[in-house]
Amino acid sequence: MKKSILMLGIATTLLVACEADDTAEIIINDNSVTNNNSGGDGSGNDVVNLSGVYTQNLVLDANTEYVVTGPVLMASGTTLTIPAGMTIKAQPVGVNAYIAIQQGAQINAVGTASQPIVLTSNAGTPGSGDWGGLVMCGRAPINSTADGSEDTATSEVGGLSYGGNSDTDNSGFLQYVRIEYAGGAIDGNAELNGLSLYAVGSGTTIDHIQIYEGSDDGVEFFGGTVNVSQIAVVNCEDDSIDWTEGFKGSLTDVYVQHGASHDKAFECDGYNTDFSNEGGYFSAPNVTNVTVVGANDASEAIRLRAGTQGIFTNIVLNDFDEGFDLDGDTGSNPTGQGVLDDLLQVINVTFNNVTTKLKNDTGYTFTEADFISGDGNGTGTDVSAWGSGWTVGIN
Numbered sequence: 067m068k069k070s071i072l073m074l075g076i077a078t079t080l081l082v083a084c085e086a087d088d089t090a091e092i093i094i095n096d097n098s099v100t101n102n103n104s105g106g107d108g109s110g111n112d113v114v115n116l117s118g119v120y121t122q123n124l125v126l127d128a129n130t131e132y133v134v135t136g137p138v139l140m141a142s143g144t145t146l147t148i149p150a151g152m153t154i155k156a157q158p159v160g161v162n163a164y165i166a167i168q169q170g171a172q173i174n175a176v177g178t179a180s181q182p183i184v185l186t187s188n189a190g191t192p193g194s195g196d197w198g199g200l201v202m203c204g205r206a207p208i209n210s211t212a213d214g215s216e217d218t219a220t221s222e223v224g225g226l227s228y229g230g231n232s233d234t235d236n237s238g239f240l241q242y243v244r245i246e247y248a249g250g251a252i253d254g255n256a257e258l259n260g261l262s263l264y265a266v267g268s269g270t271t272i273d274h275i276q277i278y279e280g281s282d283d284g285v286e287f288f289g290g291t292v293n294v295s296q297i298a299v300v301n302c303e304d305d306s307i308d309w310t311e312g313f314k315g316s317l318t319d320v321y322v323q324h325g326a327s328h329d330k331a332f333e334c335d336g337y338n339t340d341f342s343n344e345g346g347y348f349s350a351p352n353v354t355n356v357t358v359v360g361a362n363d364a365s366e367a368i369r370l371r372a373g374t375q376g377i378f379t380n381i382v383l384n385d386f387d388e389g390f391d392l393d394g395d396t397g398s399n400p401t402g403q404g405v406l407d408d409l410l411q412v413i414n415v416t417f418n419n420v421t422t423k424l425k426n427d428t429g430y431t432f433t434e435a436d437f438i439s440g441d442g443n444g445t446g447t448d449v450s451a452w453g454s455g456w457t458v459g460i461n
Contacts, residue, residue, distance in 0.1 A: 142170025164198025208289030235267025402430025
């Protein structure tokens with residue numbers, strides 16, 4: 067989803083505004099409740115409900131069961147620490163339950179291949195969109211505000227501030243984490259993803275992440291400069307990877323697998339067309355080592371639009387009607403100009419059962435060779451090497 071500035075009151079008291087210089091302080095009481103396993107499995111372990119704003123560090127106990135019952139908001143200056151091997155469940159109330167790392171806060175969630183951290187649904191029969199997923203908000207640049215500005219935008223759910231001018235902003239560590247059944251929605255204009263990265267900076271460490279059975283996008287980048295590696299997105303019902311608002315980080319080793327319901331593997335915007343490109347620049351990430359497994363239907367693998375730039379290297383696309391679909395115009399959405407300037411390129415790619423490799427709807431004239439080099443040379447990512455032991459549902 068691309069609509070970023072929307073105020074919503076959702077089971078909490080949020081006092082927010084749209085710009086950094088007049089954003090009111092968020093005020094919510096800590097609503098954690100210890101249930102002493104009421105309604106649990108009889109194990110005797112405590113069950114602690116999590117919701118509200120946390121103004122002090124929150125260190126989770128490996129011997130305690132936690133259930134997210136509402137928005138969990140980590141305030142600036144705090145850290146949420148989740149031990150390796152922990153599973154945190156969320157009540158299946160859609161967008162009304164999520165975890166948010168606000169500007170100035172950090173997460174310390176470091177699992178391992180043998181002890182991944184799992185964020186999942188508390189439903190007896192879980193399904194996509196049961197809860198809102200993980201949101202991280204940083205102070206890295208976004209092009210929906212003026213270049214160099216400290217002004218912020220606000221997230222489409224919760225009205226959380228994000229953006230600034232700190233390329234190296236640090237929102238913490240997220241490693242060996244699986245996010246399941248997320249992507250809750252209020253309506254078509256207000257949804258959360260598995261992992262929503264709002265202006266997250268390059269000082270943040272994110273690797274070995276899986277999004278599984280989500281109802282909206284798997285991972286969405288709203289601007290920022292974060293570098294993310296070892297990403298597996300399986301059976302997301304909207305786009306698996308999505309970027310907008312001038313994202314300029316990198317993605318390395320990406321595996322996407324479509325299920326019966328899906329949209330694009332990648333949907334890539336140079337800026338948020340619901341607003342404007344105040345910063346005057348476009349998204350331009352580096353994307354390296356990608357394998358996409360389609361559902362063998364009439365769909366597009368990678369859609370590039372709204373002036374996005376980016377260098378795609380070592381790509382394998384399997385079972386699609388269209389490989390790369392480029393959209394734009396010769397005005398404010400100059401996607402094709404990026405091709406002519408060598409700022410939007412595909413280097414070393416293999417198409418398996420792909421009917422149309424390139425569709426050009428940009429208004430610019432260029433050849434397939436201007437956009438694609440090394441056709442047949444792509445090997446993709448080896449998900450069996452980096453995804454073994456902690457991912458689920460991979461064919």
